[in-house]
């Protein structure tokens with residue numbers, strides 16, 4: 149499989165805190181890559197670099213062989229990397245359609261030089277994206293805060309589809325969800341994979357990782373200590389690796 | 398029915414107030430008095446719409462009245478000194494816009510919370526206004542080219558009202574129909590989520606504060622034209638009224654969000670209320686007390702009805718991200 153994203157010896161510090169101490173990572177097309185590790189291991193820091201929220205301090209960051217340096221989330225989005233932050237995934241009081249098209253609204257030009265929001269098309273297409281994810285919300289004008297946690301994740305993922313993102317990164321998408329909602333989100337991830345998209349999943353839940361991931365990378369204290377296929381692993385073995393920072397014997 | 402009440406209860410209360418004064422206060426319901434109220438509403442509502450635009454992006458602009466006074470003084474000075482009205486008008490709008498730009502810079506570049514930044518701007522604008530006038534007002538027989546902006550009628554409707562209609566259409570169309578408007582709203586609703594979705598939230602805040610200043614400048618030009626005078630404190634009385642109009646407006650049409658129709662209805666209601674109180678013989682200070690109660694009551698109502706943190710957060714003291 150081709151390498152979409154490559155990080156080489158990437159470092160990131162917050163003042164005196166060295167969050168990433170030289171991480172190498174390859175994200176290959178079609179992977180569902182699980183990023184695991186204890187609290188403070190550096191997972192979110194890595195995600196923020198990939199998503200353009202923070203710039204890396206040192207090392208290389210390449211997309212399809214070309215070095216990049218993102219100055220803003222917009223840069224990452226236009227290069228095909230969309231990130232879904234659990235807390236910040238959606239604007240709660242905005243509608244489903246407004247959230248799906250947040251930052252990339254559709255317009256129509258009824259007159260030359262006059263461009264107006266195309267609300268009807270956004271409503272229809274928002275529902276279309278959600279259908280592709282197997283979620284039927286019926287009414288795209290509903291504020292997102294009235295949806296369940298899993299449905300909110302679906303809205304956020306629909307936005308990634310709207311951007312036609314090749315890589316969709318999710319930072320702990322199931323952290324606050326119950327059993328049924330977690331299943332919904334895992335199904336969404338499978339749909340993304342079936343569409344040929346690449347997924348990076350940050351998770352503390354080993355059962356989720358075993359259920360959907362194809363590959364797992366484990367961080368410990370700012371370094372990558374494990375990087376291997378998930379096949380053949382169970383949740384207990386994964387948990388063991390996170391604690392020891394080594395592949396189980 | 399419940400959702401109708403949630404959206405229009407306070408608007409209906411406003412209608413009730415108008416009917417009450419029409420029935421009880423002598424001369425309230427006359428055509429001349431209504432025209433007066435509408436004219437007064439025009440100044441107030443344009444200023445308030447500006448305040449609402451900043452609030453859409455979750456920023457407070459407490460400098461609107463002082464900025465309007467300063468813009469009026471600059472505009473009045475130029476008219477008074479015999480410069481062409483067009484130049485004076487441009488200067489008035491320019492002063493408003495410049496102050497708005499400075500507010501935007503302080504909030505998004507220096508990261509000063511808007512509550513503080515605009516309070517500082519208010520003091521600066523006030524000082525500059527007094528500096529320019531040395532504390533006295535410019536009064537005179539100004540050219541009709543200039544005063545005509547705010548006096549007279551067009552198609553039987555007072556010119557002032559036309560300006561308000563224009564300002565309202567502009568604000569409404571911007572916020573509801575354009576992509577920029579969607580980005581302004583998103584910035585106010587969820588700043589960080591919007592930024593992560595690629596919206597330039599700081600630029601949106603700068604734009605909103607710039608427009609707030611521009612609307613204050615427009616209010617100033619109209620005030621000066623209407624009164625044929627300019628004084629360094631001339632917009633002060635509109636300050637609390639404007640804030641009350643926006644907050645009361647947030648209880649109707651789109652509860653919890655600053656909105657154009659709500660601001661207009663609220664501005665008219667407040668001016669009708671003030672006028673009615675005076676005609677009923679209530680002492681002048683009653684207006685202030687009522688206004689204060691409306692400001693607090695509106696926010697309590699919006700926050701309570703919504704039961705959500707977002708609204709309160711919008712108004713709370715915090716730094717820009």
Ligand SMILES: Nc1ncnc2c1ncn2[C@@H]1O[C@H](COP(=O)(O)OP(=O)(O)OP(=O)(O)O)[C@@H](O)[C@H]1O
Pocket residue numbers: 162165166167185186187188189190191192193194
């Ligand atoms: N903005 C910040 N300022 C200072 N230190 C930070 C900041 N963000 C993260 N850190 C520190 O960097 C280290 C890595 O944090 P990071 O959030 O990447 O970990 P994580 O693996 O996502 O942890 P968790 O599982 O708890 O989400 C931690 O020591 C954390 O305290």
Ligand SMILES: [Mg+2]
Pocket residue numbers: 191192193
């Ligand atoms: Mg984290």
